Amino acid sequence: MADEALFLLLHNEMVAGLYxxxxxxxxxxxxxxxxxxxMGFRVGQGLIERFTKDTARFKDELDIMKxxxxxxxTTVFKKQIDNLRTNHQGIYVLQDNKFRLxxxxxxxxxxxxxxxxxxxxxxxxxxxxxxxxxxxxxxTAEVSSMPACKYVVV
Amino acid sequence: xxxPPGRKQENHKISRELFVLTYGALVAQLCKxxxxxxxxxxxxxRMGYGxxxxxxxxxxxxxxxKKCRSYSETANMIAQVAFKMYLGVTPxxxxxxxxxxxxxxxxxxxxxxxxxxxxxxxxxSLCYCNLLCGVIRGALEMVHLAAEVTFLQDRLxxxxxxxxxxxxxxxxxxxxxxxx
Numbered sequence: 129m130a131d132e133a134l135f136l137l138l139h140n141e142m143v144a145g146l147y148x149x150x151x152x153x154x155x156x157x158x159x160x161x162x163x164x165x166x167m168g169f170r171v172g173q174g175l176i177e178r179f180t181k182d183t184a185r186f187k188d189e190l191d192i193m194k195x196x197x198x199x200x201x202t203t204v205f206k207k208q209i210d211n212l213r214t215n216h217q218g219i220y221v222l223q224d225n226k227f228r229l230x231x232x233x234x235x236x237x238x239x240x241x242x243x244x245x246x247x248x249x250x251x252x253x254x255x256x257x258x259x260x261x262x263x264x265x266x267x268t269a270e271v272s273s274m275p276a277c278k279y280v281v282v
Numbered sequence: 283x284x285x286p287p288g289r290k291q292e293n294h295k296i297s298r299e300l301f302v303l304t305y306g307a308l309v310a311q312l313c314k315x316x317x318x319x320x321x322x323x324x325x326x327x328r329m330g331y332g333x334x335x336x337x338x339x340x341x342x343x344x345x346x347x348k349k350c351r352s353y354s355e356t357a358n359m360i361a362q363v364a365f366k367m368y369l370g371v372t373p374x375x376x377x378x379x380x381x382x383x384x385x386x387x388x389x390x391x392x393x394x395x396x397x398x399x400x401x402x403x404x405x406x407s408l409c410y411c412n413l414l415c416g417v418i419r420g421a422l423e424m425v426h427l428a429a430e431v432t433f434l435q436d437r438l439x440x441x442x443x444x445x446x447x448x449x450x451x452x453x454x455x456x457x458x459x460x461x462x
Contacts, residue, residue, distance in 0.1 A: 131297045133340040134333075134368050138301065138413075141329040142308055149315065149325075167307040174303045174397070179296055203296045249304075 132206060132228070139229060142167075143245050161248045168252020169259070176257035179203065192261050193220050193281070200257060205229075222254075222279040230275035243271040247279075254279060298370065302396050309410060319407040326409070330416020338421040341367065353450050356427065357385040360418060360448075369393050373446070383450040386434060392444045401438050409433050411444070418448065 146160045179200065186192045197209035201224075211223035229246050233239055247269035255267045258281070271277045308329075312322045345363055350356040354377060361375045365387075373387040394411050401408055409415075415431040422429045428451040435441035 131294070131301055131368070133337065135297070135301045135304065137333040137336050138304060138308070138329075141332045142304075144332070145325065145329050146311075163311055167304070167311055170307045170310075171300065171303040175296070175300055178299055204300055 136229065136232070139246070139249060142249070147245065161245065164245070164248035165252035165255070168249040168254075169256040170252075171249075172253040172256020172258075173260045174256075175204075175253070176200070176260045180261070186261065189218075189263060190214065192258070192263060193222075196254065196257060197222060204253070218282065220281040222281065223276065224279075225276045227275050227277045230271070230277065234274045236274060238274070240271060240274065243274060243277070244269065247271065247277060251279065254281065298393065299396075302394055305394055305413065306397055309408075313405060313408070319405055322405075323407075323409045323412045326412035327416040327419075330413035330418075331420040332416075333413070334417035334420025334422075335424050337368075337417060338424045341421070353383050353427075354385065356422075356450075357387070357448060361387050364421075365389075378447070385448045385450075387446045387448070389444040389446070392437065395438060398438065406439070409436065410438050411436075414446065418446070422448075422450075 146163060150160050193212060197212050201209050205228045209222045210225045213221045230243060251267040251269050255265055258265045266282045268280050269277055312325055316322050341364055347359060350359055357375050361373045366372050371389060371391050371393060373389040376386055378384045378386050418431045419429055430449045432447050434447040435443055435445035437444045
């Protein structure tokens with residue numbers, strides 16, 4: 129629906145705005161990423177609450193991860209996660225080959241160094257969602273080639 | 283996995299909630315970063331402007347509307363088509379000047395404040411939805427209509443409804459030129 133465009137644009141403006149403010153201020157890039165991630169955390173917490181109001185209880189961690197990959201990702205990004213890998217010891221890797229927030233930017237190696245800024249919010253989103261489902265985690269993202277990206281959940 | 287029939291609507295609602303929640307987190311972060319309300323307001327307005335200049339492309343592509351021939355048509359377009367498309371509400375439009383270039387959009391339901399109960403006491407002059415003003419201003423500028431957009435009434439500040447005022451700045455003679 130038309131909402132995707134709105135969220136996409138808002139997200140891009142947020143990233144741009146925060147970094148612009150940082151440039152004028154102290155010039156600390158790390159803090160911006162933290163701010164974005166914490167915003168994503170709050171949003172993720174709220175969103176997962178609204179989302180799982182009526183769903184059944186989850187059996188285990190893997191079930192929760194599968195829910196995030198399928199339903200949650202579909203609702204937020206209109207597609208499922210392409211690949212979920214785990215080492216069965218608490219580390220999960222979610223791979224999205226055509227991440228919506230990056231498709232508009234480039235389709236290869238261009239602008240690779242700017243990609244992490246745009247992934248910070250989503251890392252927070254995942255972390256917030258998991259935290260409200262009872263899982264404490266650390267989420268990091270890596271991009272090797274746009275628009276594919278991987279989220280590592282520990 | 284068979285889905286219950288109401289799922290699509292639910293998904294649609296969730297994506298709108300994602301936008302509203304993200305906006306809320308953004309305003310909260312800006313309030314932490316800036317002490318003065320005016321700074322937050324102007325930051326929101328600037329961001330809205332950036333969104334508006336890009337949103338207009340998306341809007342025109344999706345709605346395929348024809349060129350508006352008058353200011354009132356433009357204001358109606360914004361209210362009935364654009365707001366409906368992006369926020370799911372239809373504000374009512376009223377013209378508030380004899381010259382025909384001042385309009386106000388009256389929203390009795392503002393989805394952006396769905397999760398907001400009231401503004402904190404120390405942020406009394408914060409325009410929570412200032413992003414909307416920036417968006418409208420940016421979008422209008424991209425179709426070559428200069429306008430000033432402000433909030434005239436805000437439900438969060440105690441007024442009965444939320445009212446956005448649009449003042450078109452171009453003189454009437456310029457429009458006549460275009461028709462020739």
